[in-house]
Amino acid sequence: MIEVKNLTKFYGDKKAVDNISFKVNKGEILGFLGPNGAGKSTTMNMLTGYISSSSGQVLIDGVDILEDPIKAKKNIGYLPEIPPLYVDMTVHEYLNFMYDLKKCKQSRKAHIKDVCSLCRITDVENRIIKNLSKGYRQRVGLAQALIGNPPVLILDEPTVGLDPKQIIEIRTLIKKLGKAHTVILSSHILSEIQAVCDRIIIINKGVLSADGTADSISQSLTNKHRMTARIEGADKNTISDALKTIKGVKYVRADMEREKGIYDYDIESEQGTDIRRDLNSLCTKNGWNILMLQLSELTLEDIFLKITMGEGIVIPKEEQPQPEDNNNGGEK
Template sequence: MIEVKNLVKRYGNHCAVDHLSFTVEDGQVFGLLGPNGAGKSTTMNIMTGYLAATEGDVLIQGHNILEEPEAARKCVGYLPEIPPLYPDMTVLEYLRFCAELKKLPAERRKEDLDEVLSLTHLNGQAERLIRNLSKGYRQRVGLAQAILGFPPIIILDEPTVGLDPKQVVEIRSLIRHLAKEHTVLLSSHILSEIRAMCDHVLILRKGKVMACDTPEALEEKLSAGGALELSVRGSAEAVRSTVLTVDGITSCEAQQEGDTVKMMISADGDAREALFYAFAQARQPILEMRPKTATLEEVFLDLTDEDDAVAAQAAALLADTPDEAAVQTTDAEQEGTGDESDL
């Protein structure tokens, strides 16, 4: 279990981490998500004891990282943003060195090394010099170093950055495998990655927590209530007049595309059945009908928007009830898209 309490890190006047608090329960895969410069790496560096916080505490399995550094660090395997490798060593030499550095018991060292090598698919590369390895292999050696000795907590800073799609899939499946027996904390600025792997997401913006929940709950909170997206064959006017015969429709935007009409309909309560019968009666076939939900991506874009007002509005939505949120989401979306070009 990791407890982060009221963490502050200042570099001069710049506040990289601003009163950050969260708890990672045992067995969770916890994701730190944020655009570049949100304070993810700084937070991780503080959690592993590489940096000291200006204020606040980090407890790793109950050990304070500054007061009992050795006990706390023994529970943590850390892969920093840039894998800390010595280019003049072979993979095996390097991992042996790490095992000794981590004070793993000598009699278990060989088994641990073998297991880590096979988990990270490095068996064939064990005798190669790290200098000659490609970026993907180096990342794996870094990962092997982090999971060596199988510490209860594994902290990975952007573990899949710079890897090709196949390697990304491999590393993700490895992380999922590790998550069965370990607590994993990972950071990323790639949303699909966090969604694919994490049980719990913390969204950071300028060193502050914007949201902290499960990915599903975040989407749910922002899901757009009764809004529906429809594609119907026919002309816009005819379709619109059909919609207006249904009770409880609050708004309807229609757009002609070829011989079909795309519509956004908001209604009080569930209007799907009524719409189905209305269109069936008017002999206008429904090609597609689906409830509109805000994706995690949209939540993320709003929450981490450069514009403070947009971000604050998005954060307020999460605190609101889902129904009220629904109406406002659309405004926030229109203002807040397209700023994060690296996504």
């Protein structure tokens, strides 16, 4: 549905987006993750034809956004970072305007009504946008993107400014939309991406650093086995030292005093080892109690930090489908 080939964007000398390629299939919800200034919005602006790329190609349903912009844009609903709202219009007037602007074919009244109820803005339909709260404005922005029922939805930080209840509502809505639409969604809220998206792309400093599901990214990032244990019975240094004697343990850290005098120990061991039994017998031998034992996978938060901290790292995509085209994206 969406195909991005070697997309690059220069702002003057600064490379904002560097040679990004990916594909999004129909019905997929793709999460765009990255710290502020990583190039998320720039990429999205290029996908929607708001700005042009310095080189590379964007195909929406097989149509090049720069060669046939009108046809390509017909398939896109876009919610930019700042919703493009005319604040002097009422919600109804505005959606009517967007309906005309997108030259929609659906029956006007029913379609606008549907979109309003989907975004839960029916009760503010006749109010002037200027007087709406940030959350409502955001939802009107989303409604605007849904007008015309475009198969591709590109949403730049759709939940910014919403309260927790609204965030959950919007997420549910996006998930629902994801069944019939192709959705690209950017955010720097990690839990949101994890909750909504089938696939995640992490962008850092304009470079595509990771592409895959949260699990597959975390697997390729780590080759260690991690667990957290809460052990009672001795002071933390004694226990730490004892833990380090278990075969396979590489690293022990105790800095969380969750209960008085009792610490949580983060234990990292080599890949493929399972130290739970050794740990148990060690504690029994010393008369210590294991109050809690938790295997920890890398959370999305860990992945995000790992990838975006310092110089940043790039995870090569394993099942990289070699671009089958003759790679002629360079002349744009």
